Amino acid sequence: MIAKHNASAFVARSSPAAMPLTSMRALPTTTQVSNDDFMKQLGHASQIIPVLHPENGLSPSEEESAVLLEVLQKQFAHSDGIRGFFAVYLTSAESLTMEEVPSMLAEAVKGADTKVMVPLACMNVIMPTAMSSIHQDPELKECASKTADNGIKILRLLKGDSDVVSNCKAIYQMMTQDESKPLTMVEAIIELNQSWKEPASIIRALRLASISASQTQ
Numbered sequence: 001m002i003a004k005h006n007a008s009a010f011v012a013r014s015s016p017a018a019m020p021l022t023s024m025r026a027l028p029t030t031t032q033v034s035n036d037d038f039m040k041q042l043g044h045a046s047q048i049i050p051v052l053h054p055e056n057g058l059s060p061s062e063e064e065s066a067v068l069l070e071v072l073q074k075q076f077a078h079s080d081g082i083r084g085f086f087a088v089y090l091t092s093a094e095s096l097t098m099e100e101v102p103s104m105l106a107e108a109v110k111g112a113d114t115k116v117m118v119p120l121a122c123m124n125v126i127m128p129t130a131m132s133s134i135h136q137d138p139e140l141k142e143c144a145s146k147t148a149d150n151g152i153k154i155l156r157l158l159k160g161d162s163d164v165v166s167n168c169k170a171i172y173q174m175m176t177q178d179e180s181k182p183l184t185m186v187e188a189i190i191e192l193n194q195s196w197k198e199p200a201s202i203i204r205a206l207r208l209a210s211i212s213a214s215q216t217q
Helices: 002-012 023-026 032-036 038-052 064-077 080-087 101-110 114-134 138-156 163-176 184-192 199-215
Strands: none
Touching: 002 032, 032 064, 032 138, 038 064, 038 080, 064 080, 064 101, 080 199, 114 138, 114 163
16 A cells, blocks of 8 residues: 555656655555544644645645545544544644635545534534633634634535534524524524523533534444
């Protein structure tokens, strides 16, 4: 697997806009991202991010893009991979300055099993939103708010999926104890972000998000 991976990077070196060979060599293998636990996935994410956001305006070649996409797809096939990647990515310097989600990352997110991806994507909005309301330190509050904004960018990639609507409605209804109020996904997120006033509401929402995530494992 490793030899094949490096060979693809070597072939791509002839392209004038190819990624530096060292960046591609640093990528984890598909076997690693498929099988490793959450803690190791954090390290894999740190190796993937520089390839998603190359320096000096370089772009990966077609061969390199195919390798990177396959790695992301394997990592997003299970909850440890998704949680590990986004725990690092959403707080990374690269993602905090991005205008749009990189195309390969967007493709991998959209192609993942929504039963696994959606609850975790929702939680990646809920948790930093809650923390931005809890933190008293201005820097921590700003960091949590930016992380939530990044989470929303990822969640928007899935906005047409019925699981997103169901998860947002469930979270909002859990907080309001109102099972009859019909909400669209956008309305649910707006209501949710306006509801971080009572600690009990935050606790209920986080508990529900955790339960939803654990049920996908």
